[in-house]
Amino acid sequence: MGALSRIRARLDAMVALATLRKVRHFAKSARCEIYIREGEDDDDAPYMQPFGLYFEPPEGSEVLAFAVGGLRVNTYVLAAQHPDHLPRHKPGGPCQGGLYTADGAWFVYVDGDGVTHVGAQHGSSEAVRxxxxxxxxxxxxxxxxxxxxxxxxxxxxxxxxxxxxxxxxx
Structure with a gap:
């Protein structure tokens, strides 16, 4: 394997789609056991949102795993979602979405006009405008x-x- 091939292999190993198996919390961080989904198309990895929020993902969540320096020993989970806990009502179009609860109900929803709905069951309901x-x-x-x-x-x-x-x- 040439030098360029080795570099490419290390870069390819830096980001992978993975599934959470176990989540354990410690004082300042969480430790996760993950299953790297080898051979699957990386184009299916979800877009990373620039949020500053933290929620404990349930076991079985699909995650984006980032291996620092291309070494799987130093793998960090950057995003997680569980297919069973996605919103029941999908956003109505581009620039719409928000925060949803584990049962799939919208907690905060921003519609296409920029109206914020707090406590909404889905995008069309208005709990608090x-x-x-x-x-x-x-x-x-x-x-x-x-x-x-x-x-x-x-x-x-x-x-x-x-x-x-x-x-x-x-």
């Missing part, structure tokens, strides 16, 4: 402004923190 959310966000902004003025809220320094955190509401 964006006008309610705007009122609540305005209350939060007013609270922040009363403490810091100008719509900025600065948290105090804490041990190990190099600078204060700032939230600007517009």
């Amino acid at each position: 964006d006008d309610y959310l705007q009122r609540e966000l305005k209350k939060i902004q007013t609270t922040f402004e009363s403490y810091a003025g100008q719509g900025e809220f600065v948290t105090p320094y804490t041990a190990g923190q190099t600078r204060a955190s700032k939230v600007k509401l517009t």
Whole structure:
């Protein structure tokens, strides 16, 4: 095997479709046992969403496994979904979707017009519309402004923190 072939093989080994077998939680991380789905088309890997959320995936979930440096010893799971827990009602089109619960009901849904539905059973139901959310966000902004003025809220320094955190509401 030539040098270029070895490099290609290592790059190909970096991302794979896998299935969770076991999930164990520790103080700061979770440890997963996964089954790498060899020989399956990587084009079937789901698009990775840029969310900052964490949920414990159920065993049997399909995951995207990323092997750091192409070594399967250092494999990290980046995304997970279980086929039995997908939303019962699919989004109505592009730019629509949201967060759903384990039973397949929408928890937060954003429709094609940008209207946010909180507690919706599916995209067409409206539990809480964006006008309610705007009122609540305005209350939060007013609270922040009363403490810091100008719509900025600065948290105090804490041990190990190099600078204060700032939230600007517009």
